[in-house]
Amino acid sequence: MTLRVQLCGEFRVWRGRKELTPTLARLGKPKTLLKIFITHPGRIFSPDELIELLWPEAPADTSATNLRKRISELRRALEPHLSRGSQSHYILTRSGGYCFNPHAPCTTDVQEFLRLWEEGQRFESAGQFGQAICAYERALALAQGEFLAEDRYEEWTLALRERWHEMVLKTLSRLAECYAHLREYQRALDQCRKMLELAPTREEIYRQKMLYHYLAGEESEAVHTYQTCVETLKRALDLQPSPETLALYEQIIQREVSAPLPPALHNLPQELTSFIGRAREISQIKQLLFSARLVTLTGPGGCGKTRLARKVASELLRDYPDGVWLIELAAIADPKACAGADRRFPGAARNRPSSGSGPALPAPQEKKYAARAGQL
Numbered sequence: 001m002t003l004r005v006q007l008c009g010e011f012r013v014w015r016g017r018k019e020l021t022p023t024l025a026r027l028g029k030p031k032t033l034l035k036i037f038i039t040h041p042g043r044i045f046s047p048d049e050l051i052e053l054l055w056p057e058a059p060a061d062t063s064a065t066n067l068r069k070r071i072s073e074l075r076r077a078l079e080p081h082l083s084r085g086s087q088s089h090y091i092l093t094r095s096g097g098y099c100f101n102p103h104a105p106c107t108t109d110v111q112e113f114l115r116l117w118e119e120g121q122r123f124e125s126a127g128q129f130g131q132a133i134c135a136y137e138r139a140l141a142l143a144q145g146e147f148l149a150e151d152r153y154e155e156w157t158l159a160l161r162e163r164w165h166e167m168v169l170k171t172l173s174r175l176a177e178c179y180a181h182l183r184e185y186q187r188a189l190d191q192c193r194k195m196l197e198l199a200p201t202r203e204e205i206y207r208q209k210m211l212y213h214y215l216a217g218e219e220s221e222a223v224h225t226y227q228t229c230v231e232t233l234k235r236a237l238d239l240q241p242s243p244e245t246l247a248l249y250e251q252i253i254q255r256e257v258s259a260p261l262p263p264a265l266h267n268l269p270q271e272l273t274s275f276i277g278r279a280r281e282i283s284q285i286k287q288l289l290f291s292a293r294l295v296t297l298t299g300p301g302g303c304g305k306t307r308l309a310r311k312v313a314s315e316l317l318r319d320y321p322d323g324v325w326l327i328e329l330a331a332i333a334d335p336k337a338c339a340g341a342d343r344r345f346p347g348a349a350r351n352r353p354s355s356g357s358g359p360a361l362p363a364p365q366e367k368k369y370a371a372r373a374g375q376l
Helices: 021-027 029-038 047-054 060-078 109-125 129-142 155-181 185-198 203-215 219-237 243-253 279-289 305-315 335-344 367-375
Strands: 003-006 012-015 091-094 097-100 106-108
Touching (some): 012 021, 021 029, 021 060, 029 047, 029 060, 029 097, 106 109, 109 129, 109 155, 129 155, 155 203, 185 203, 203 219, 203 243, 279 305
Parallel strands (some): 003 106
16 A cells, blocks of 8 residues: 655655554654655664664663664554564665665655656756646645754754755746746746745846846846845845846846847657658648638548648747647547637747737647537
């Protein structure tokens, strides 16, 4: 049965659907032991290390006995039906010490956060900023409350808490960058404000915020952000802004900020095979897209409509600087829900050709939607 552990905010534990938090709270030290083990899966702690963490002032002989009892209590709390002498699935005895089994059926909110972070990184690296935003936001939704909030003053948590703090800041920063790539500068600025609440003296956050204000046409706000940075660094650290921050400020007031050209915005999947032929159809679809607001591809299932639509979309990336978006409709059962499906992609409804004229580029449609459209 899977163990689920919440490390952010209140420490909570479930085995399957049953919550074990009240039982662990009554036991006391076994709860602390679980926190130590679960945050270091696979690491073997010697009895002396654990005694130092739990009873630093107690006599060694009594502490060793206490430790064995508390380990036994923790094992029974996690596995009430574990018979005497049986091997625990979670708390292992190894080389004279103890460890949390890294292969045990167990998930934590931190593990899920890191999985979503890596997913966001992959999407961002591929230029698929809409999906990256979804992944980063889902990760941050798990980061509610302090990491091991009940143990904020325990020495063994300090390094862990600092790493978690940096991870949250890094995720907010990447989320802000993704929004900026989509030219959703106000949402990018929202992430900067959250970062400054967590790290009010972090100078690179001020630079990020200054740049987004400038790109949003809010030059006075960019200057104000610089002034706030100067005052905060002086008051809190008795420091002056770095040359990098000063250089950005001077570029802003002179309106000479050199922002790199953003990559083409899209969420098109990486194709595993090359596209061969159908040049005539591709040319016809391109022509239709510049004279109609909607182009529907119809045909028997499996004839390659979706692949053809993605090919055309990939060839039009530079013609639509606001983005080309694939909106999955196959999983939508209610036809009325299709109209709002593009809301997941910031700014997707505003796509226009670079010339400023012509229709919005409709996202390539999935097969089911194309078939329904063809029957209207």
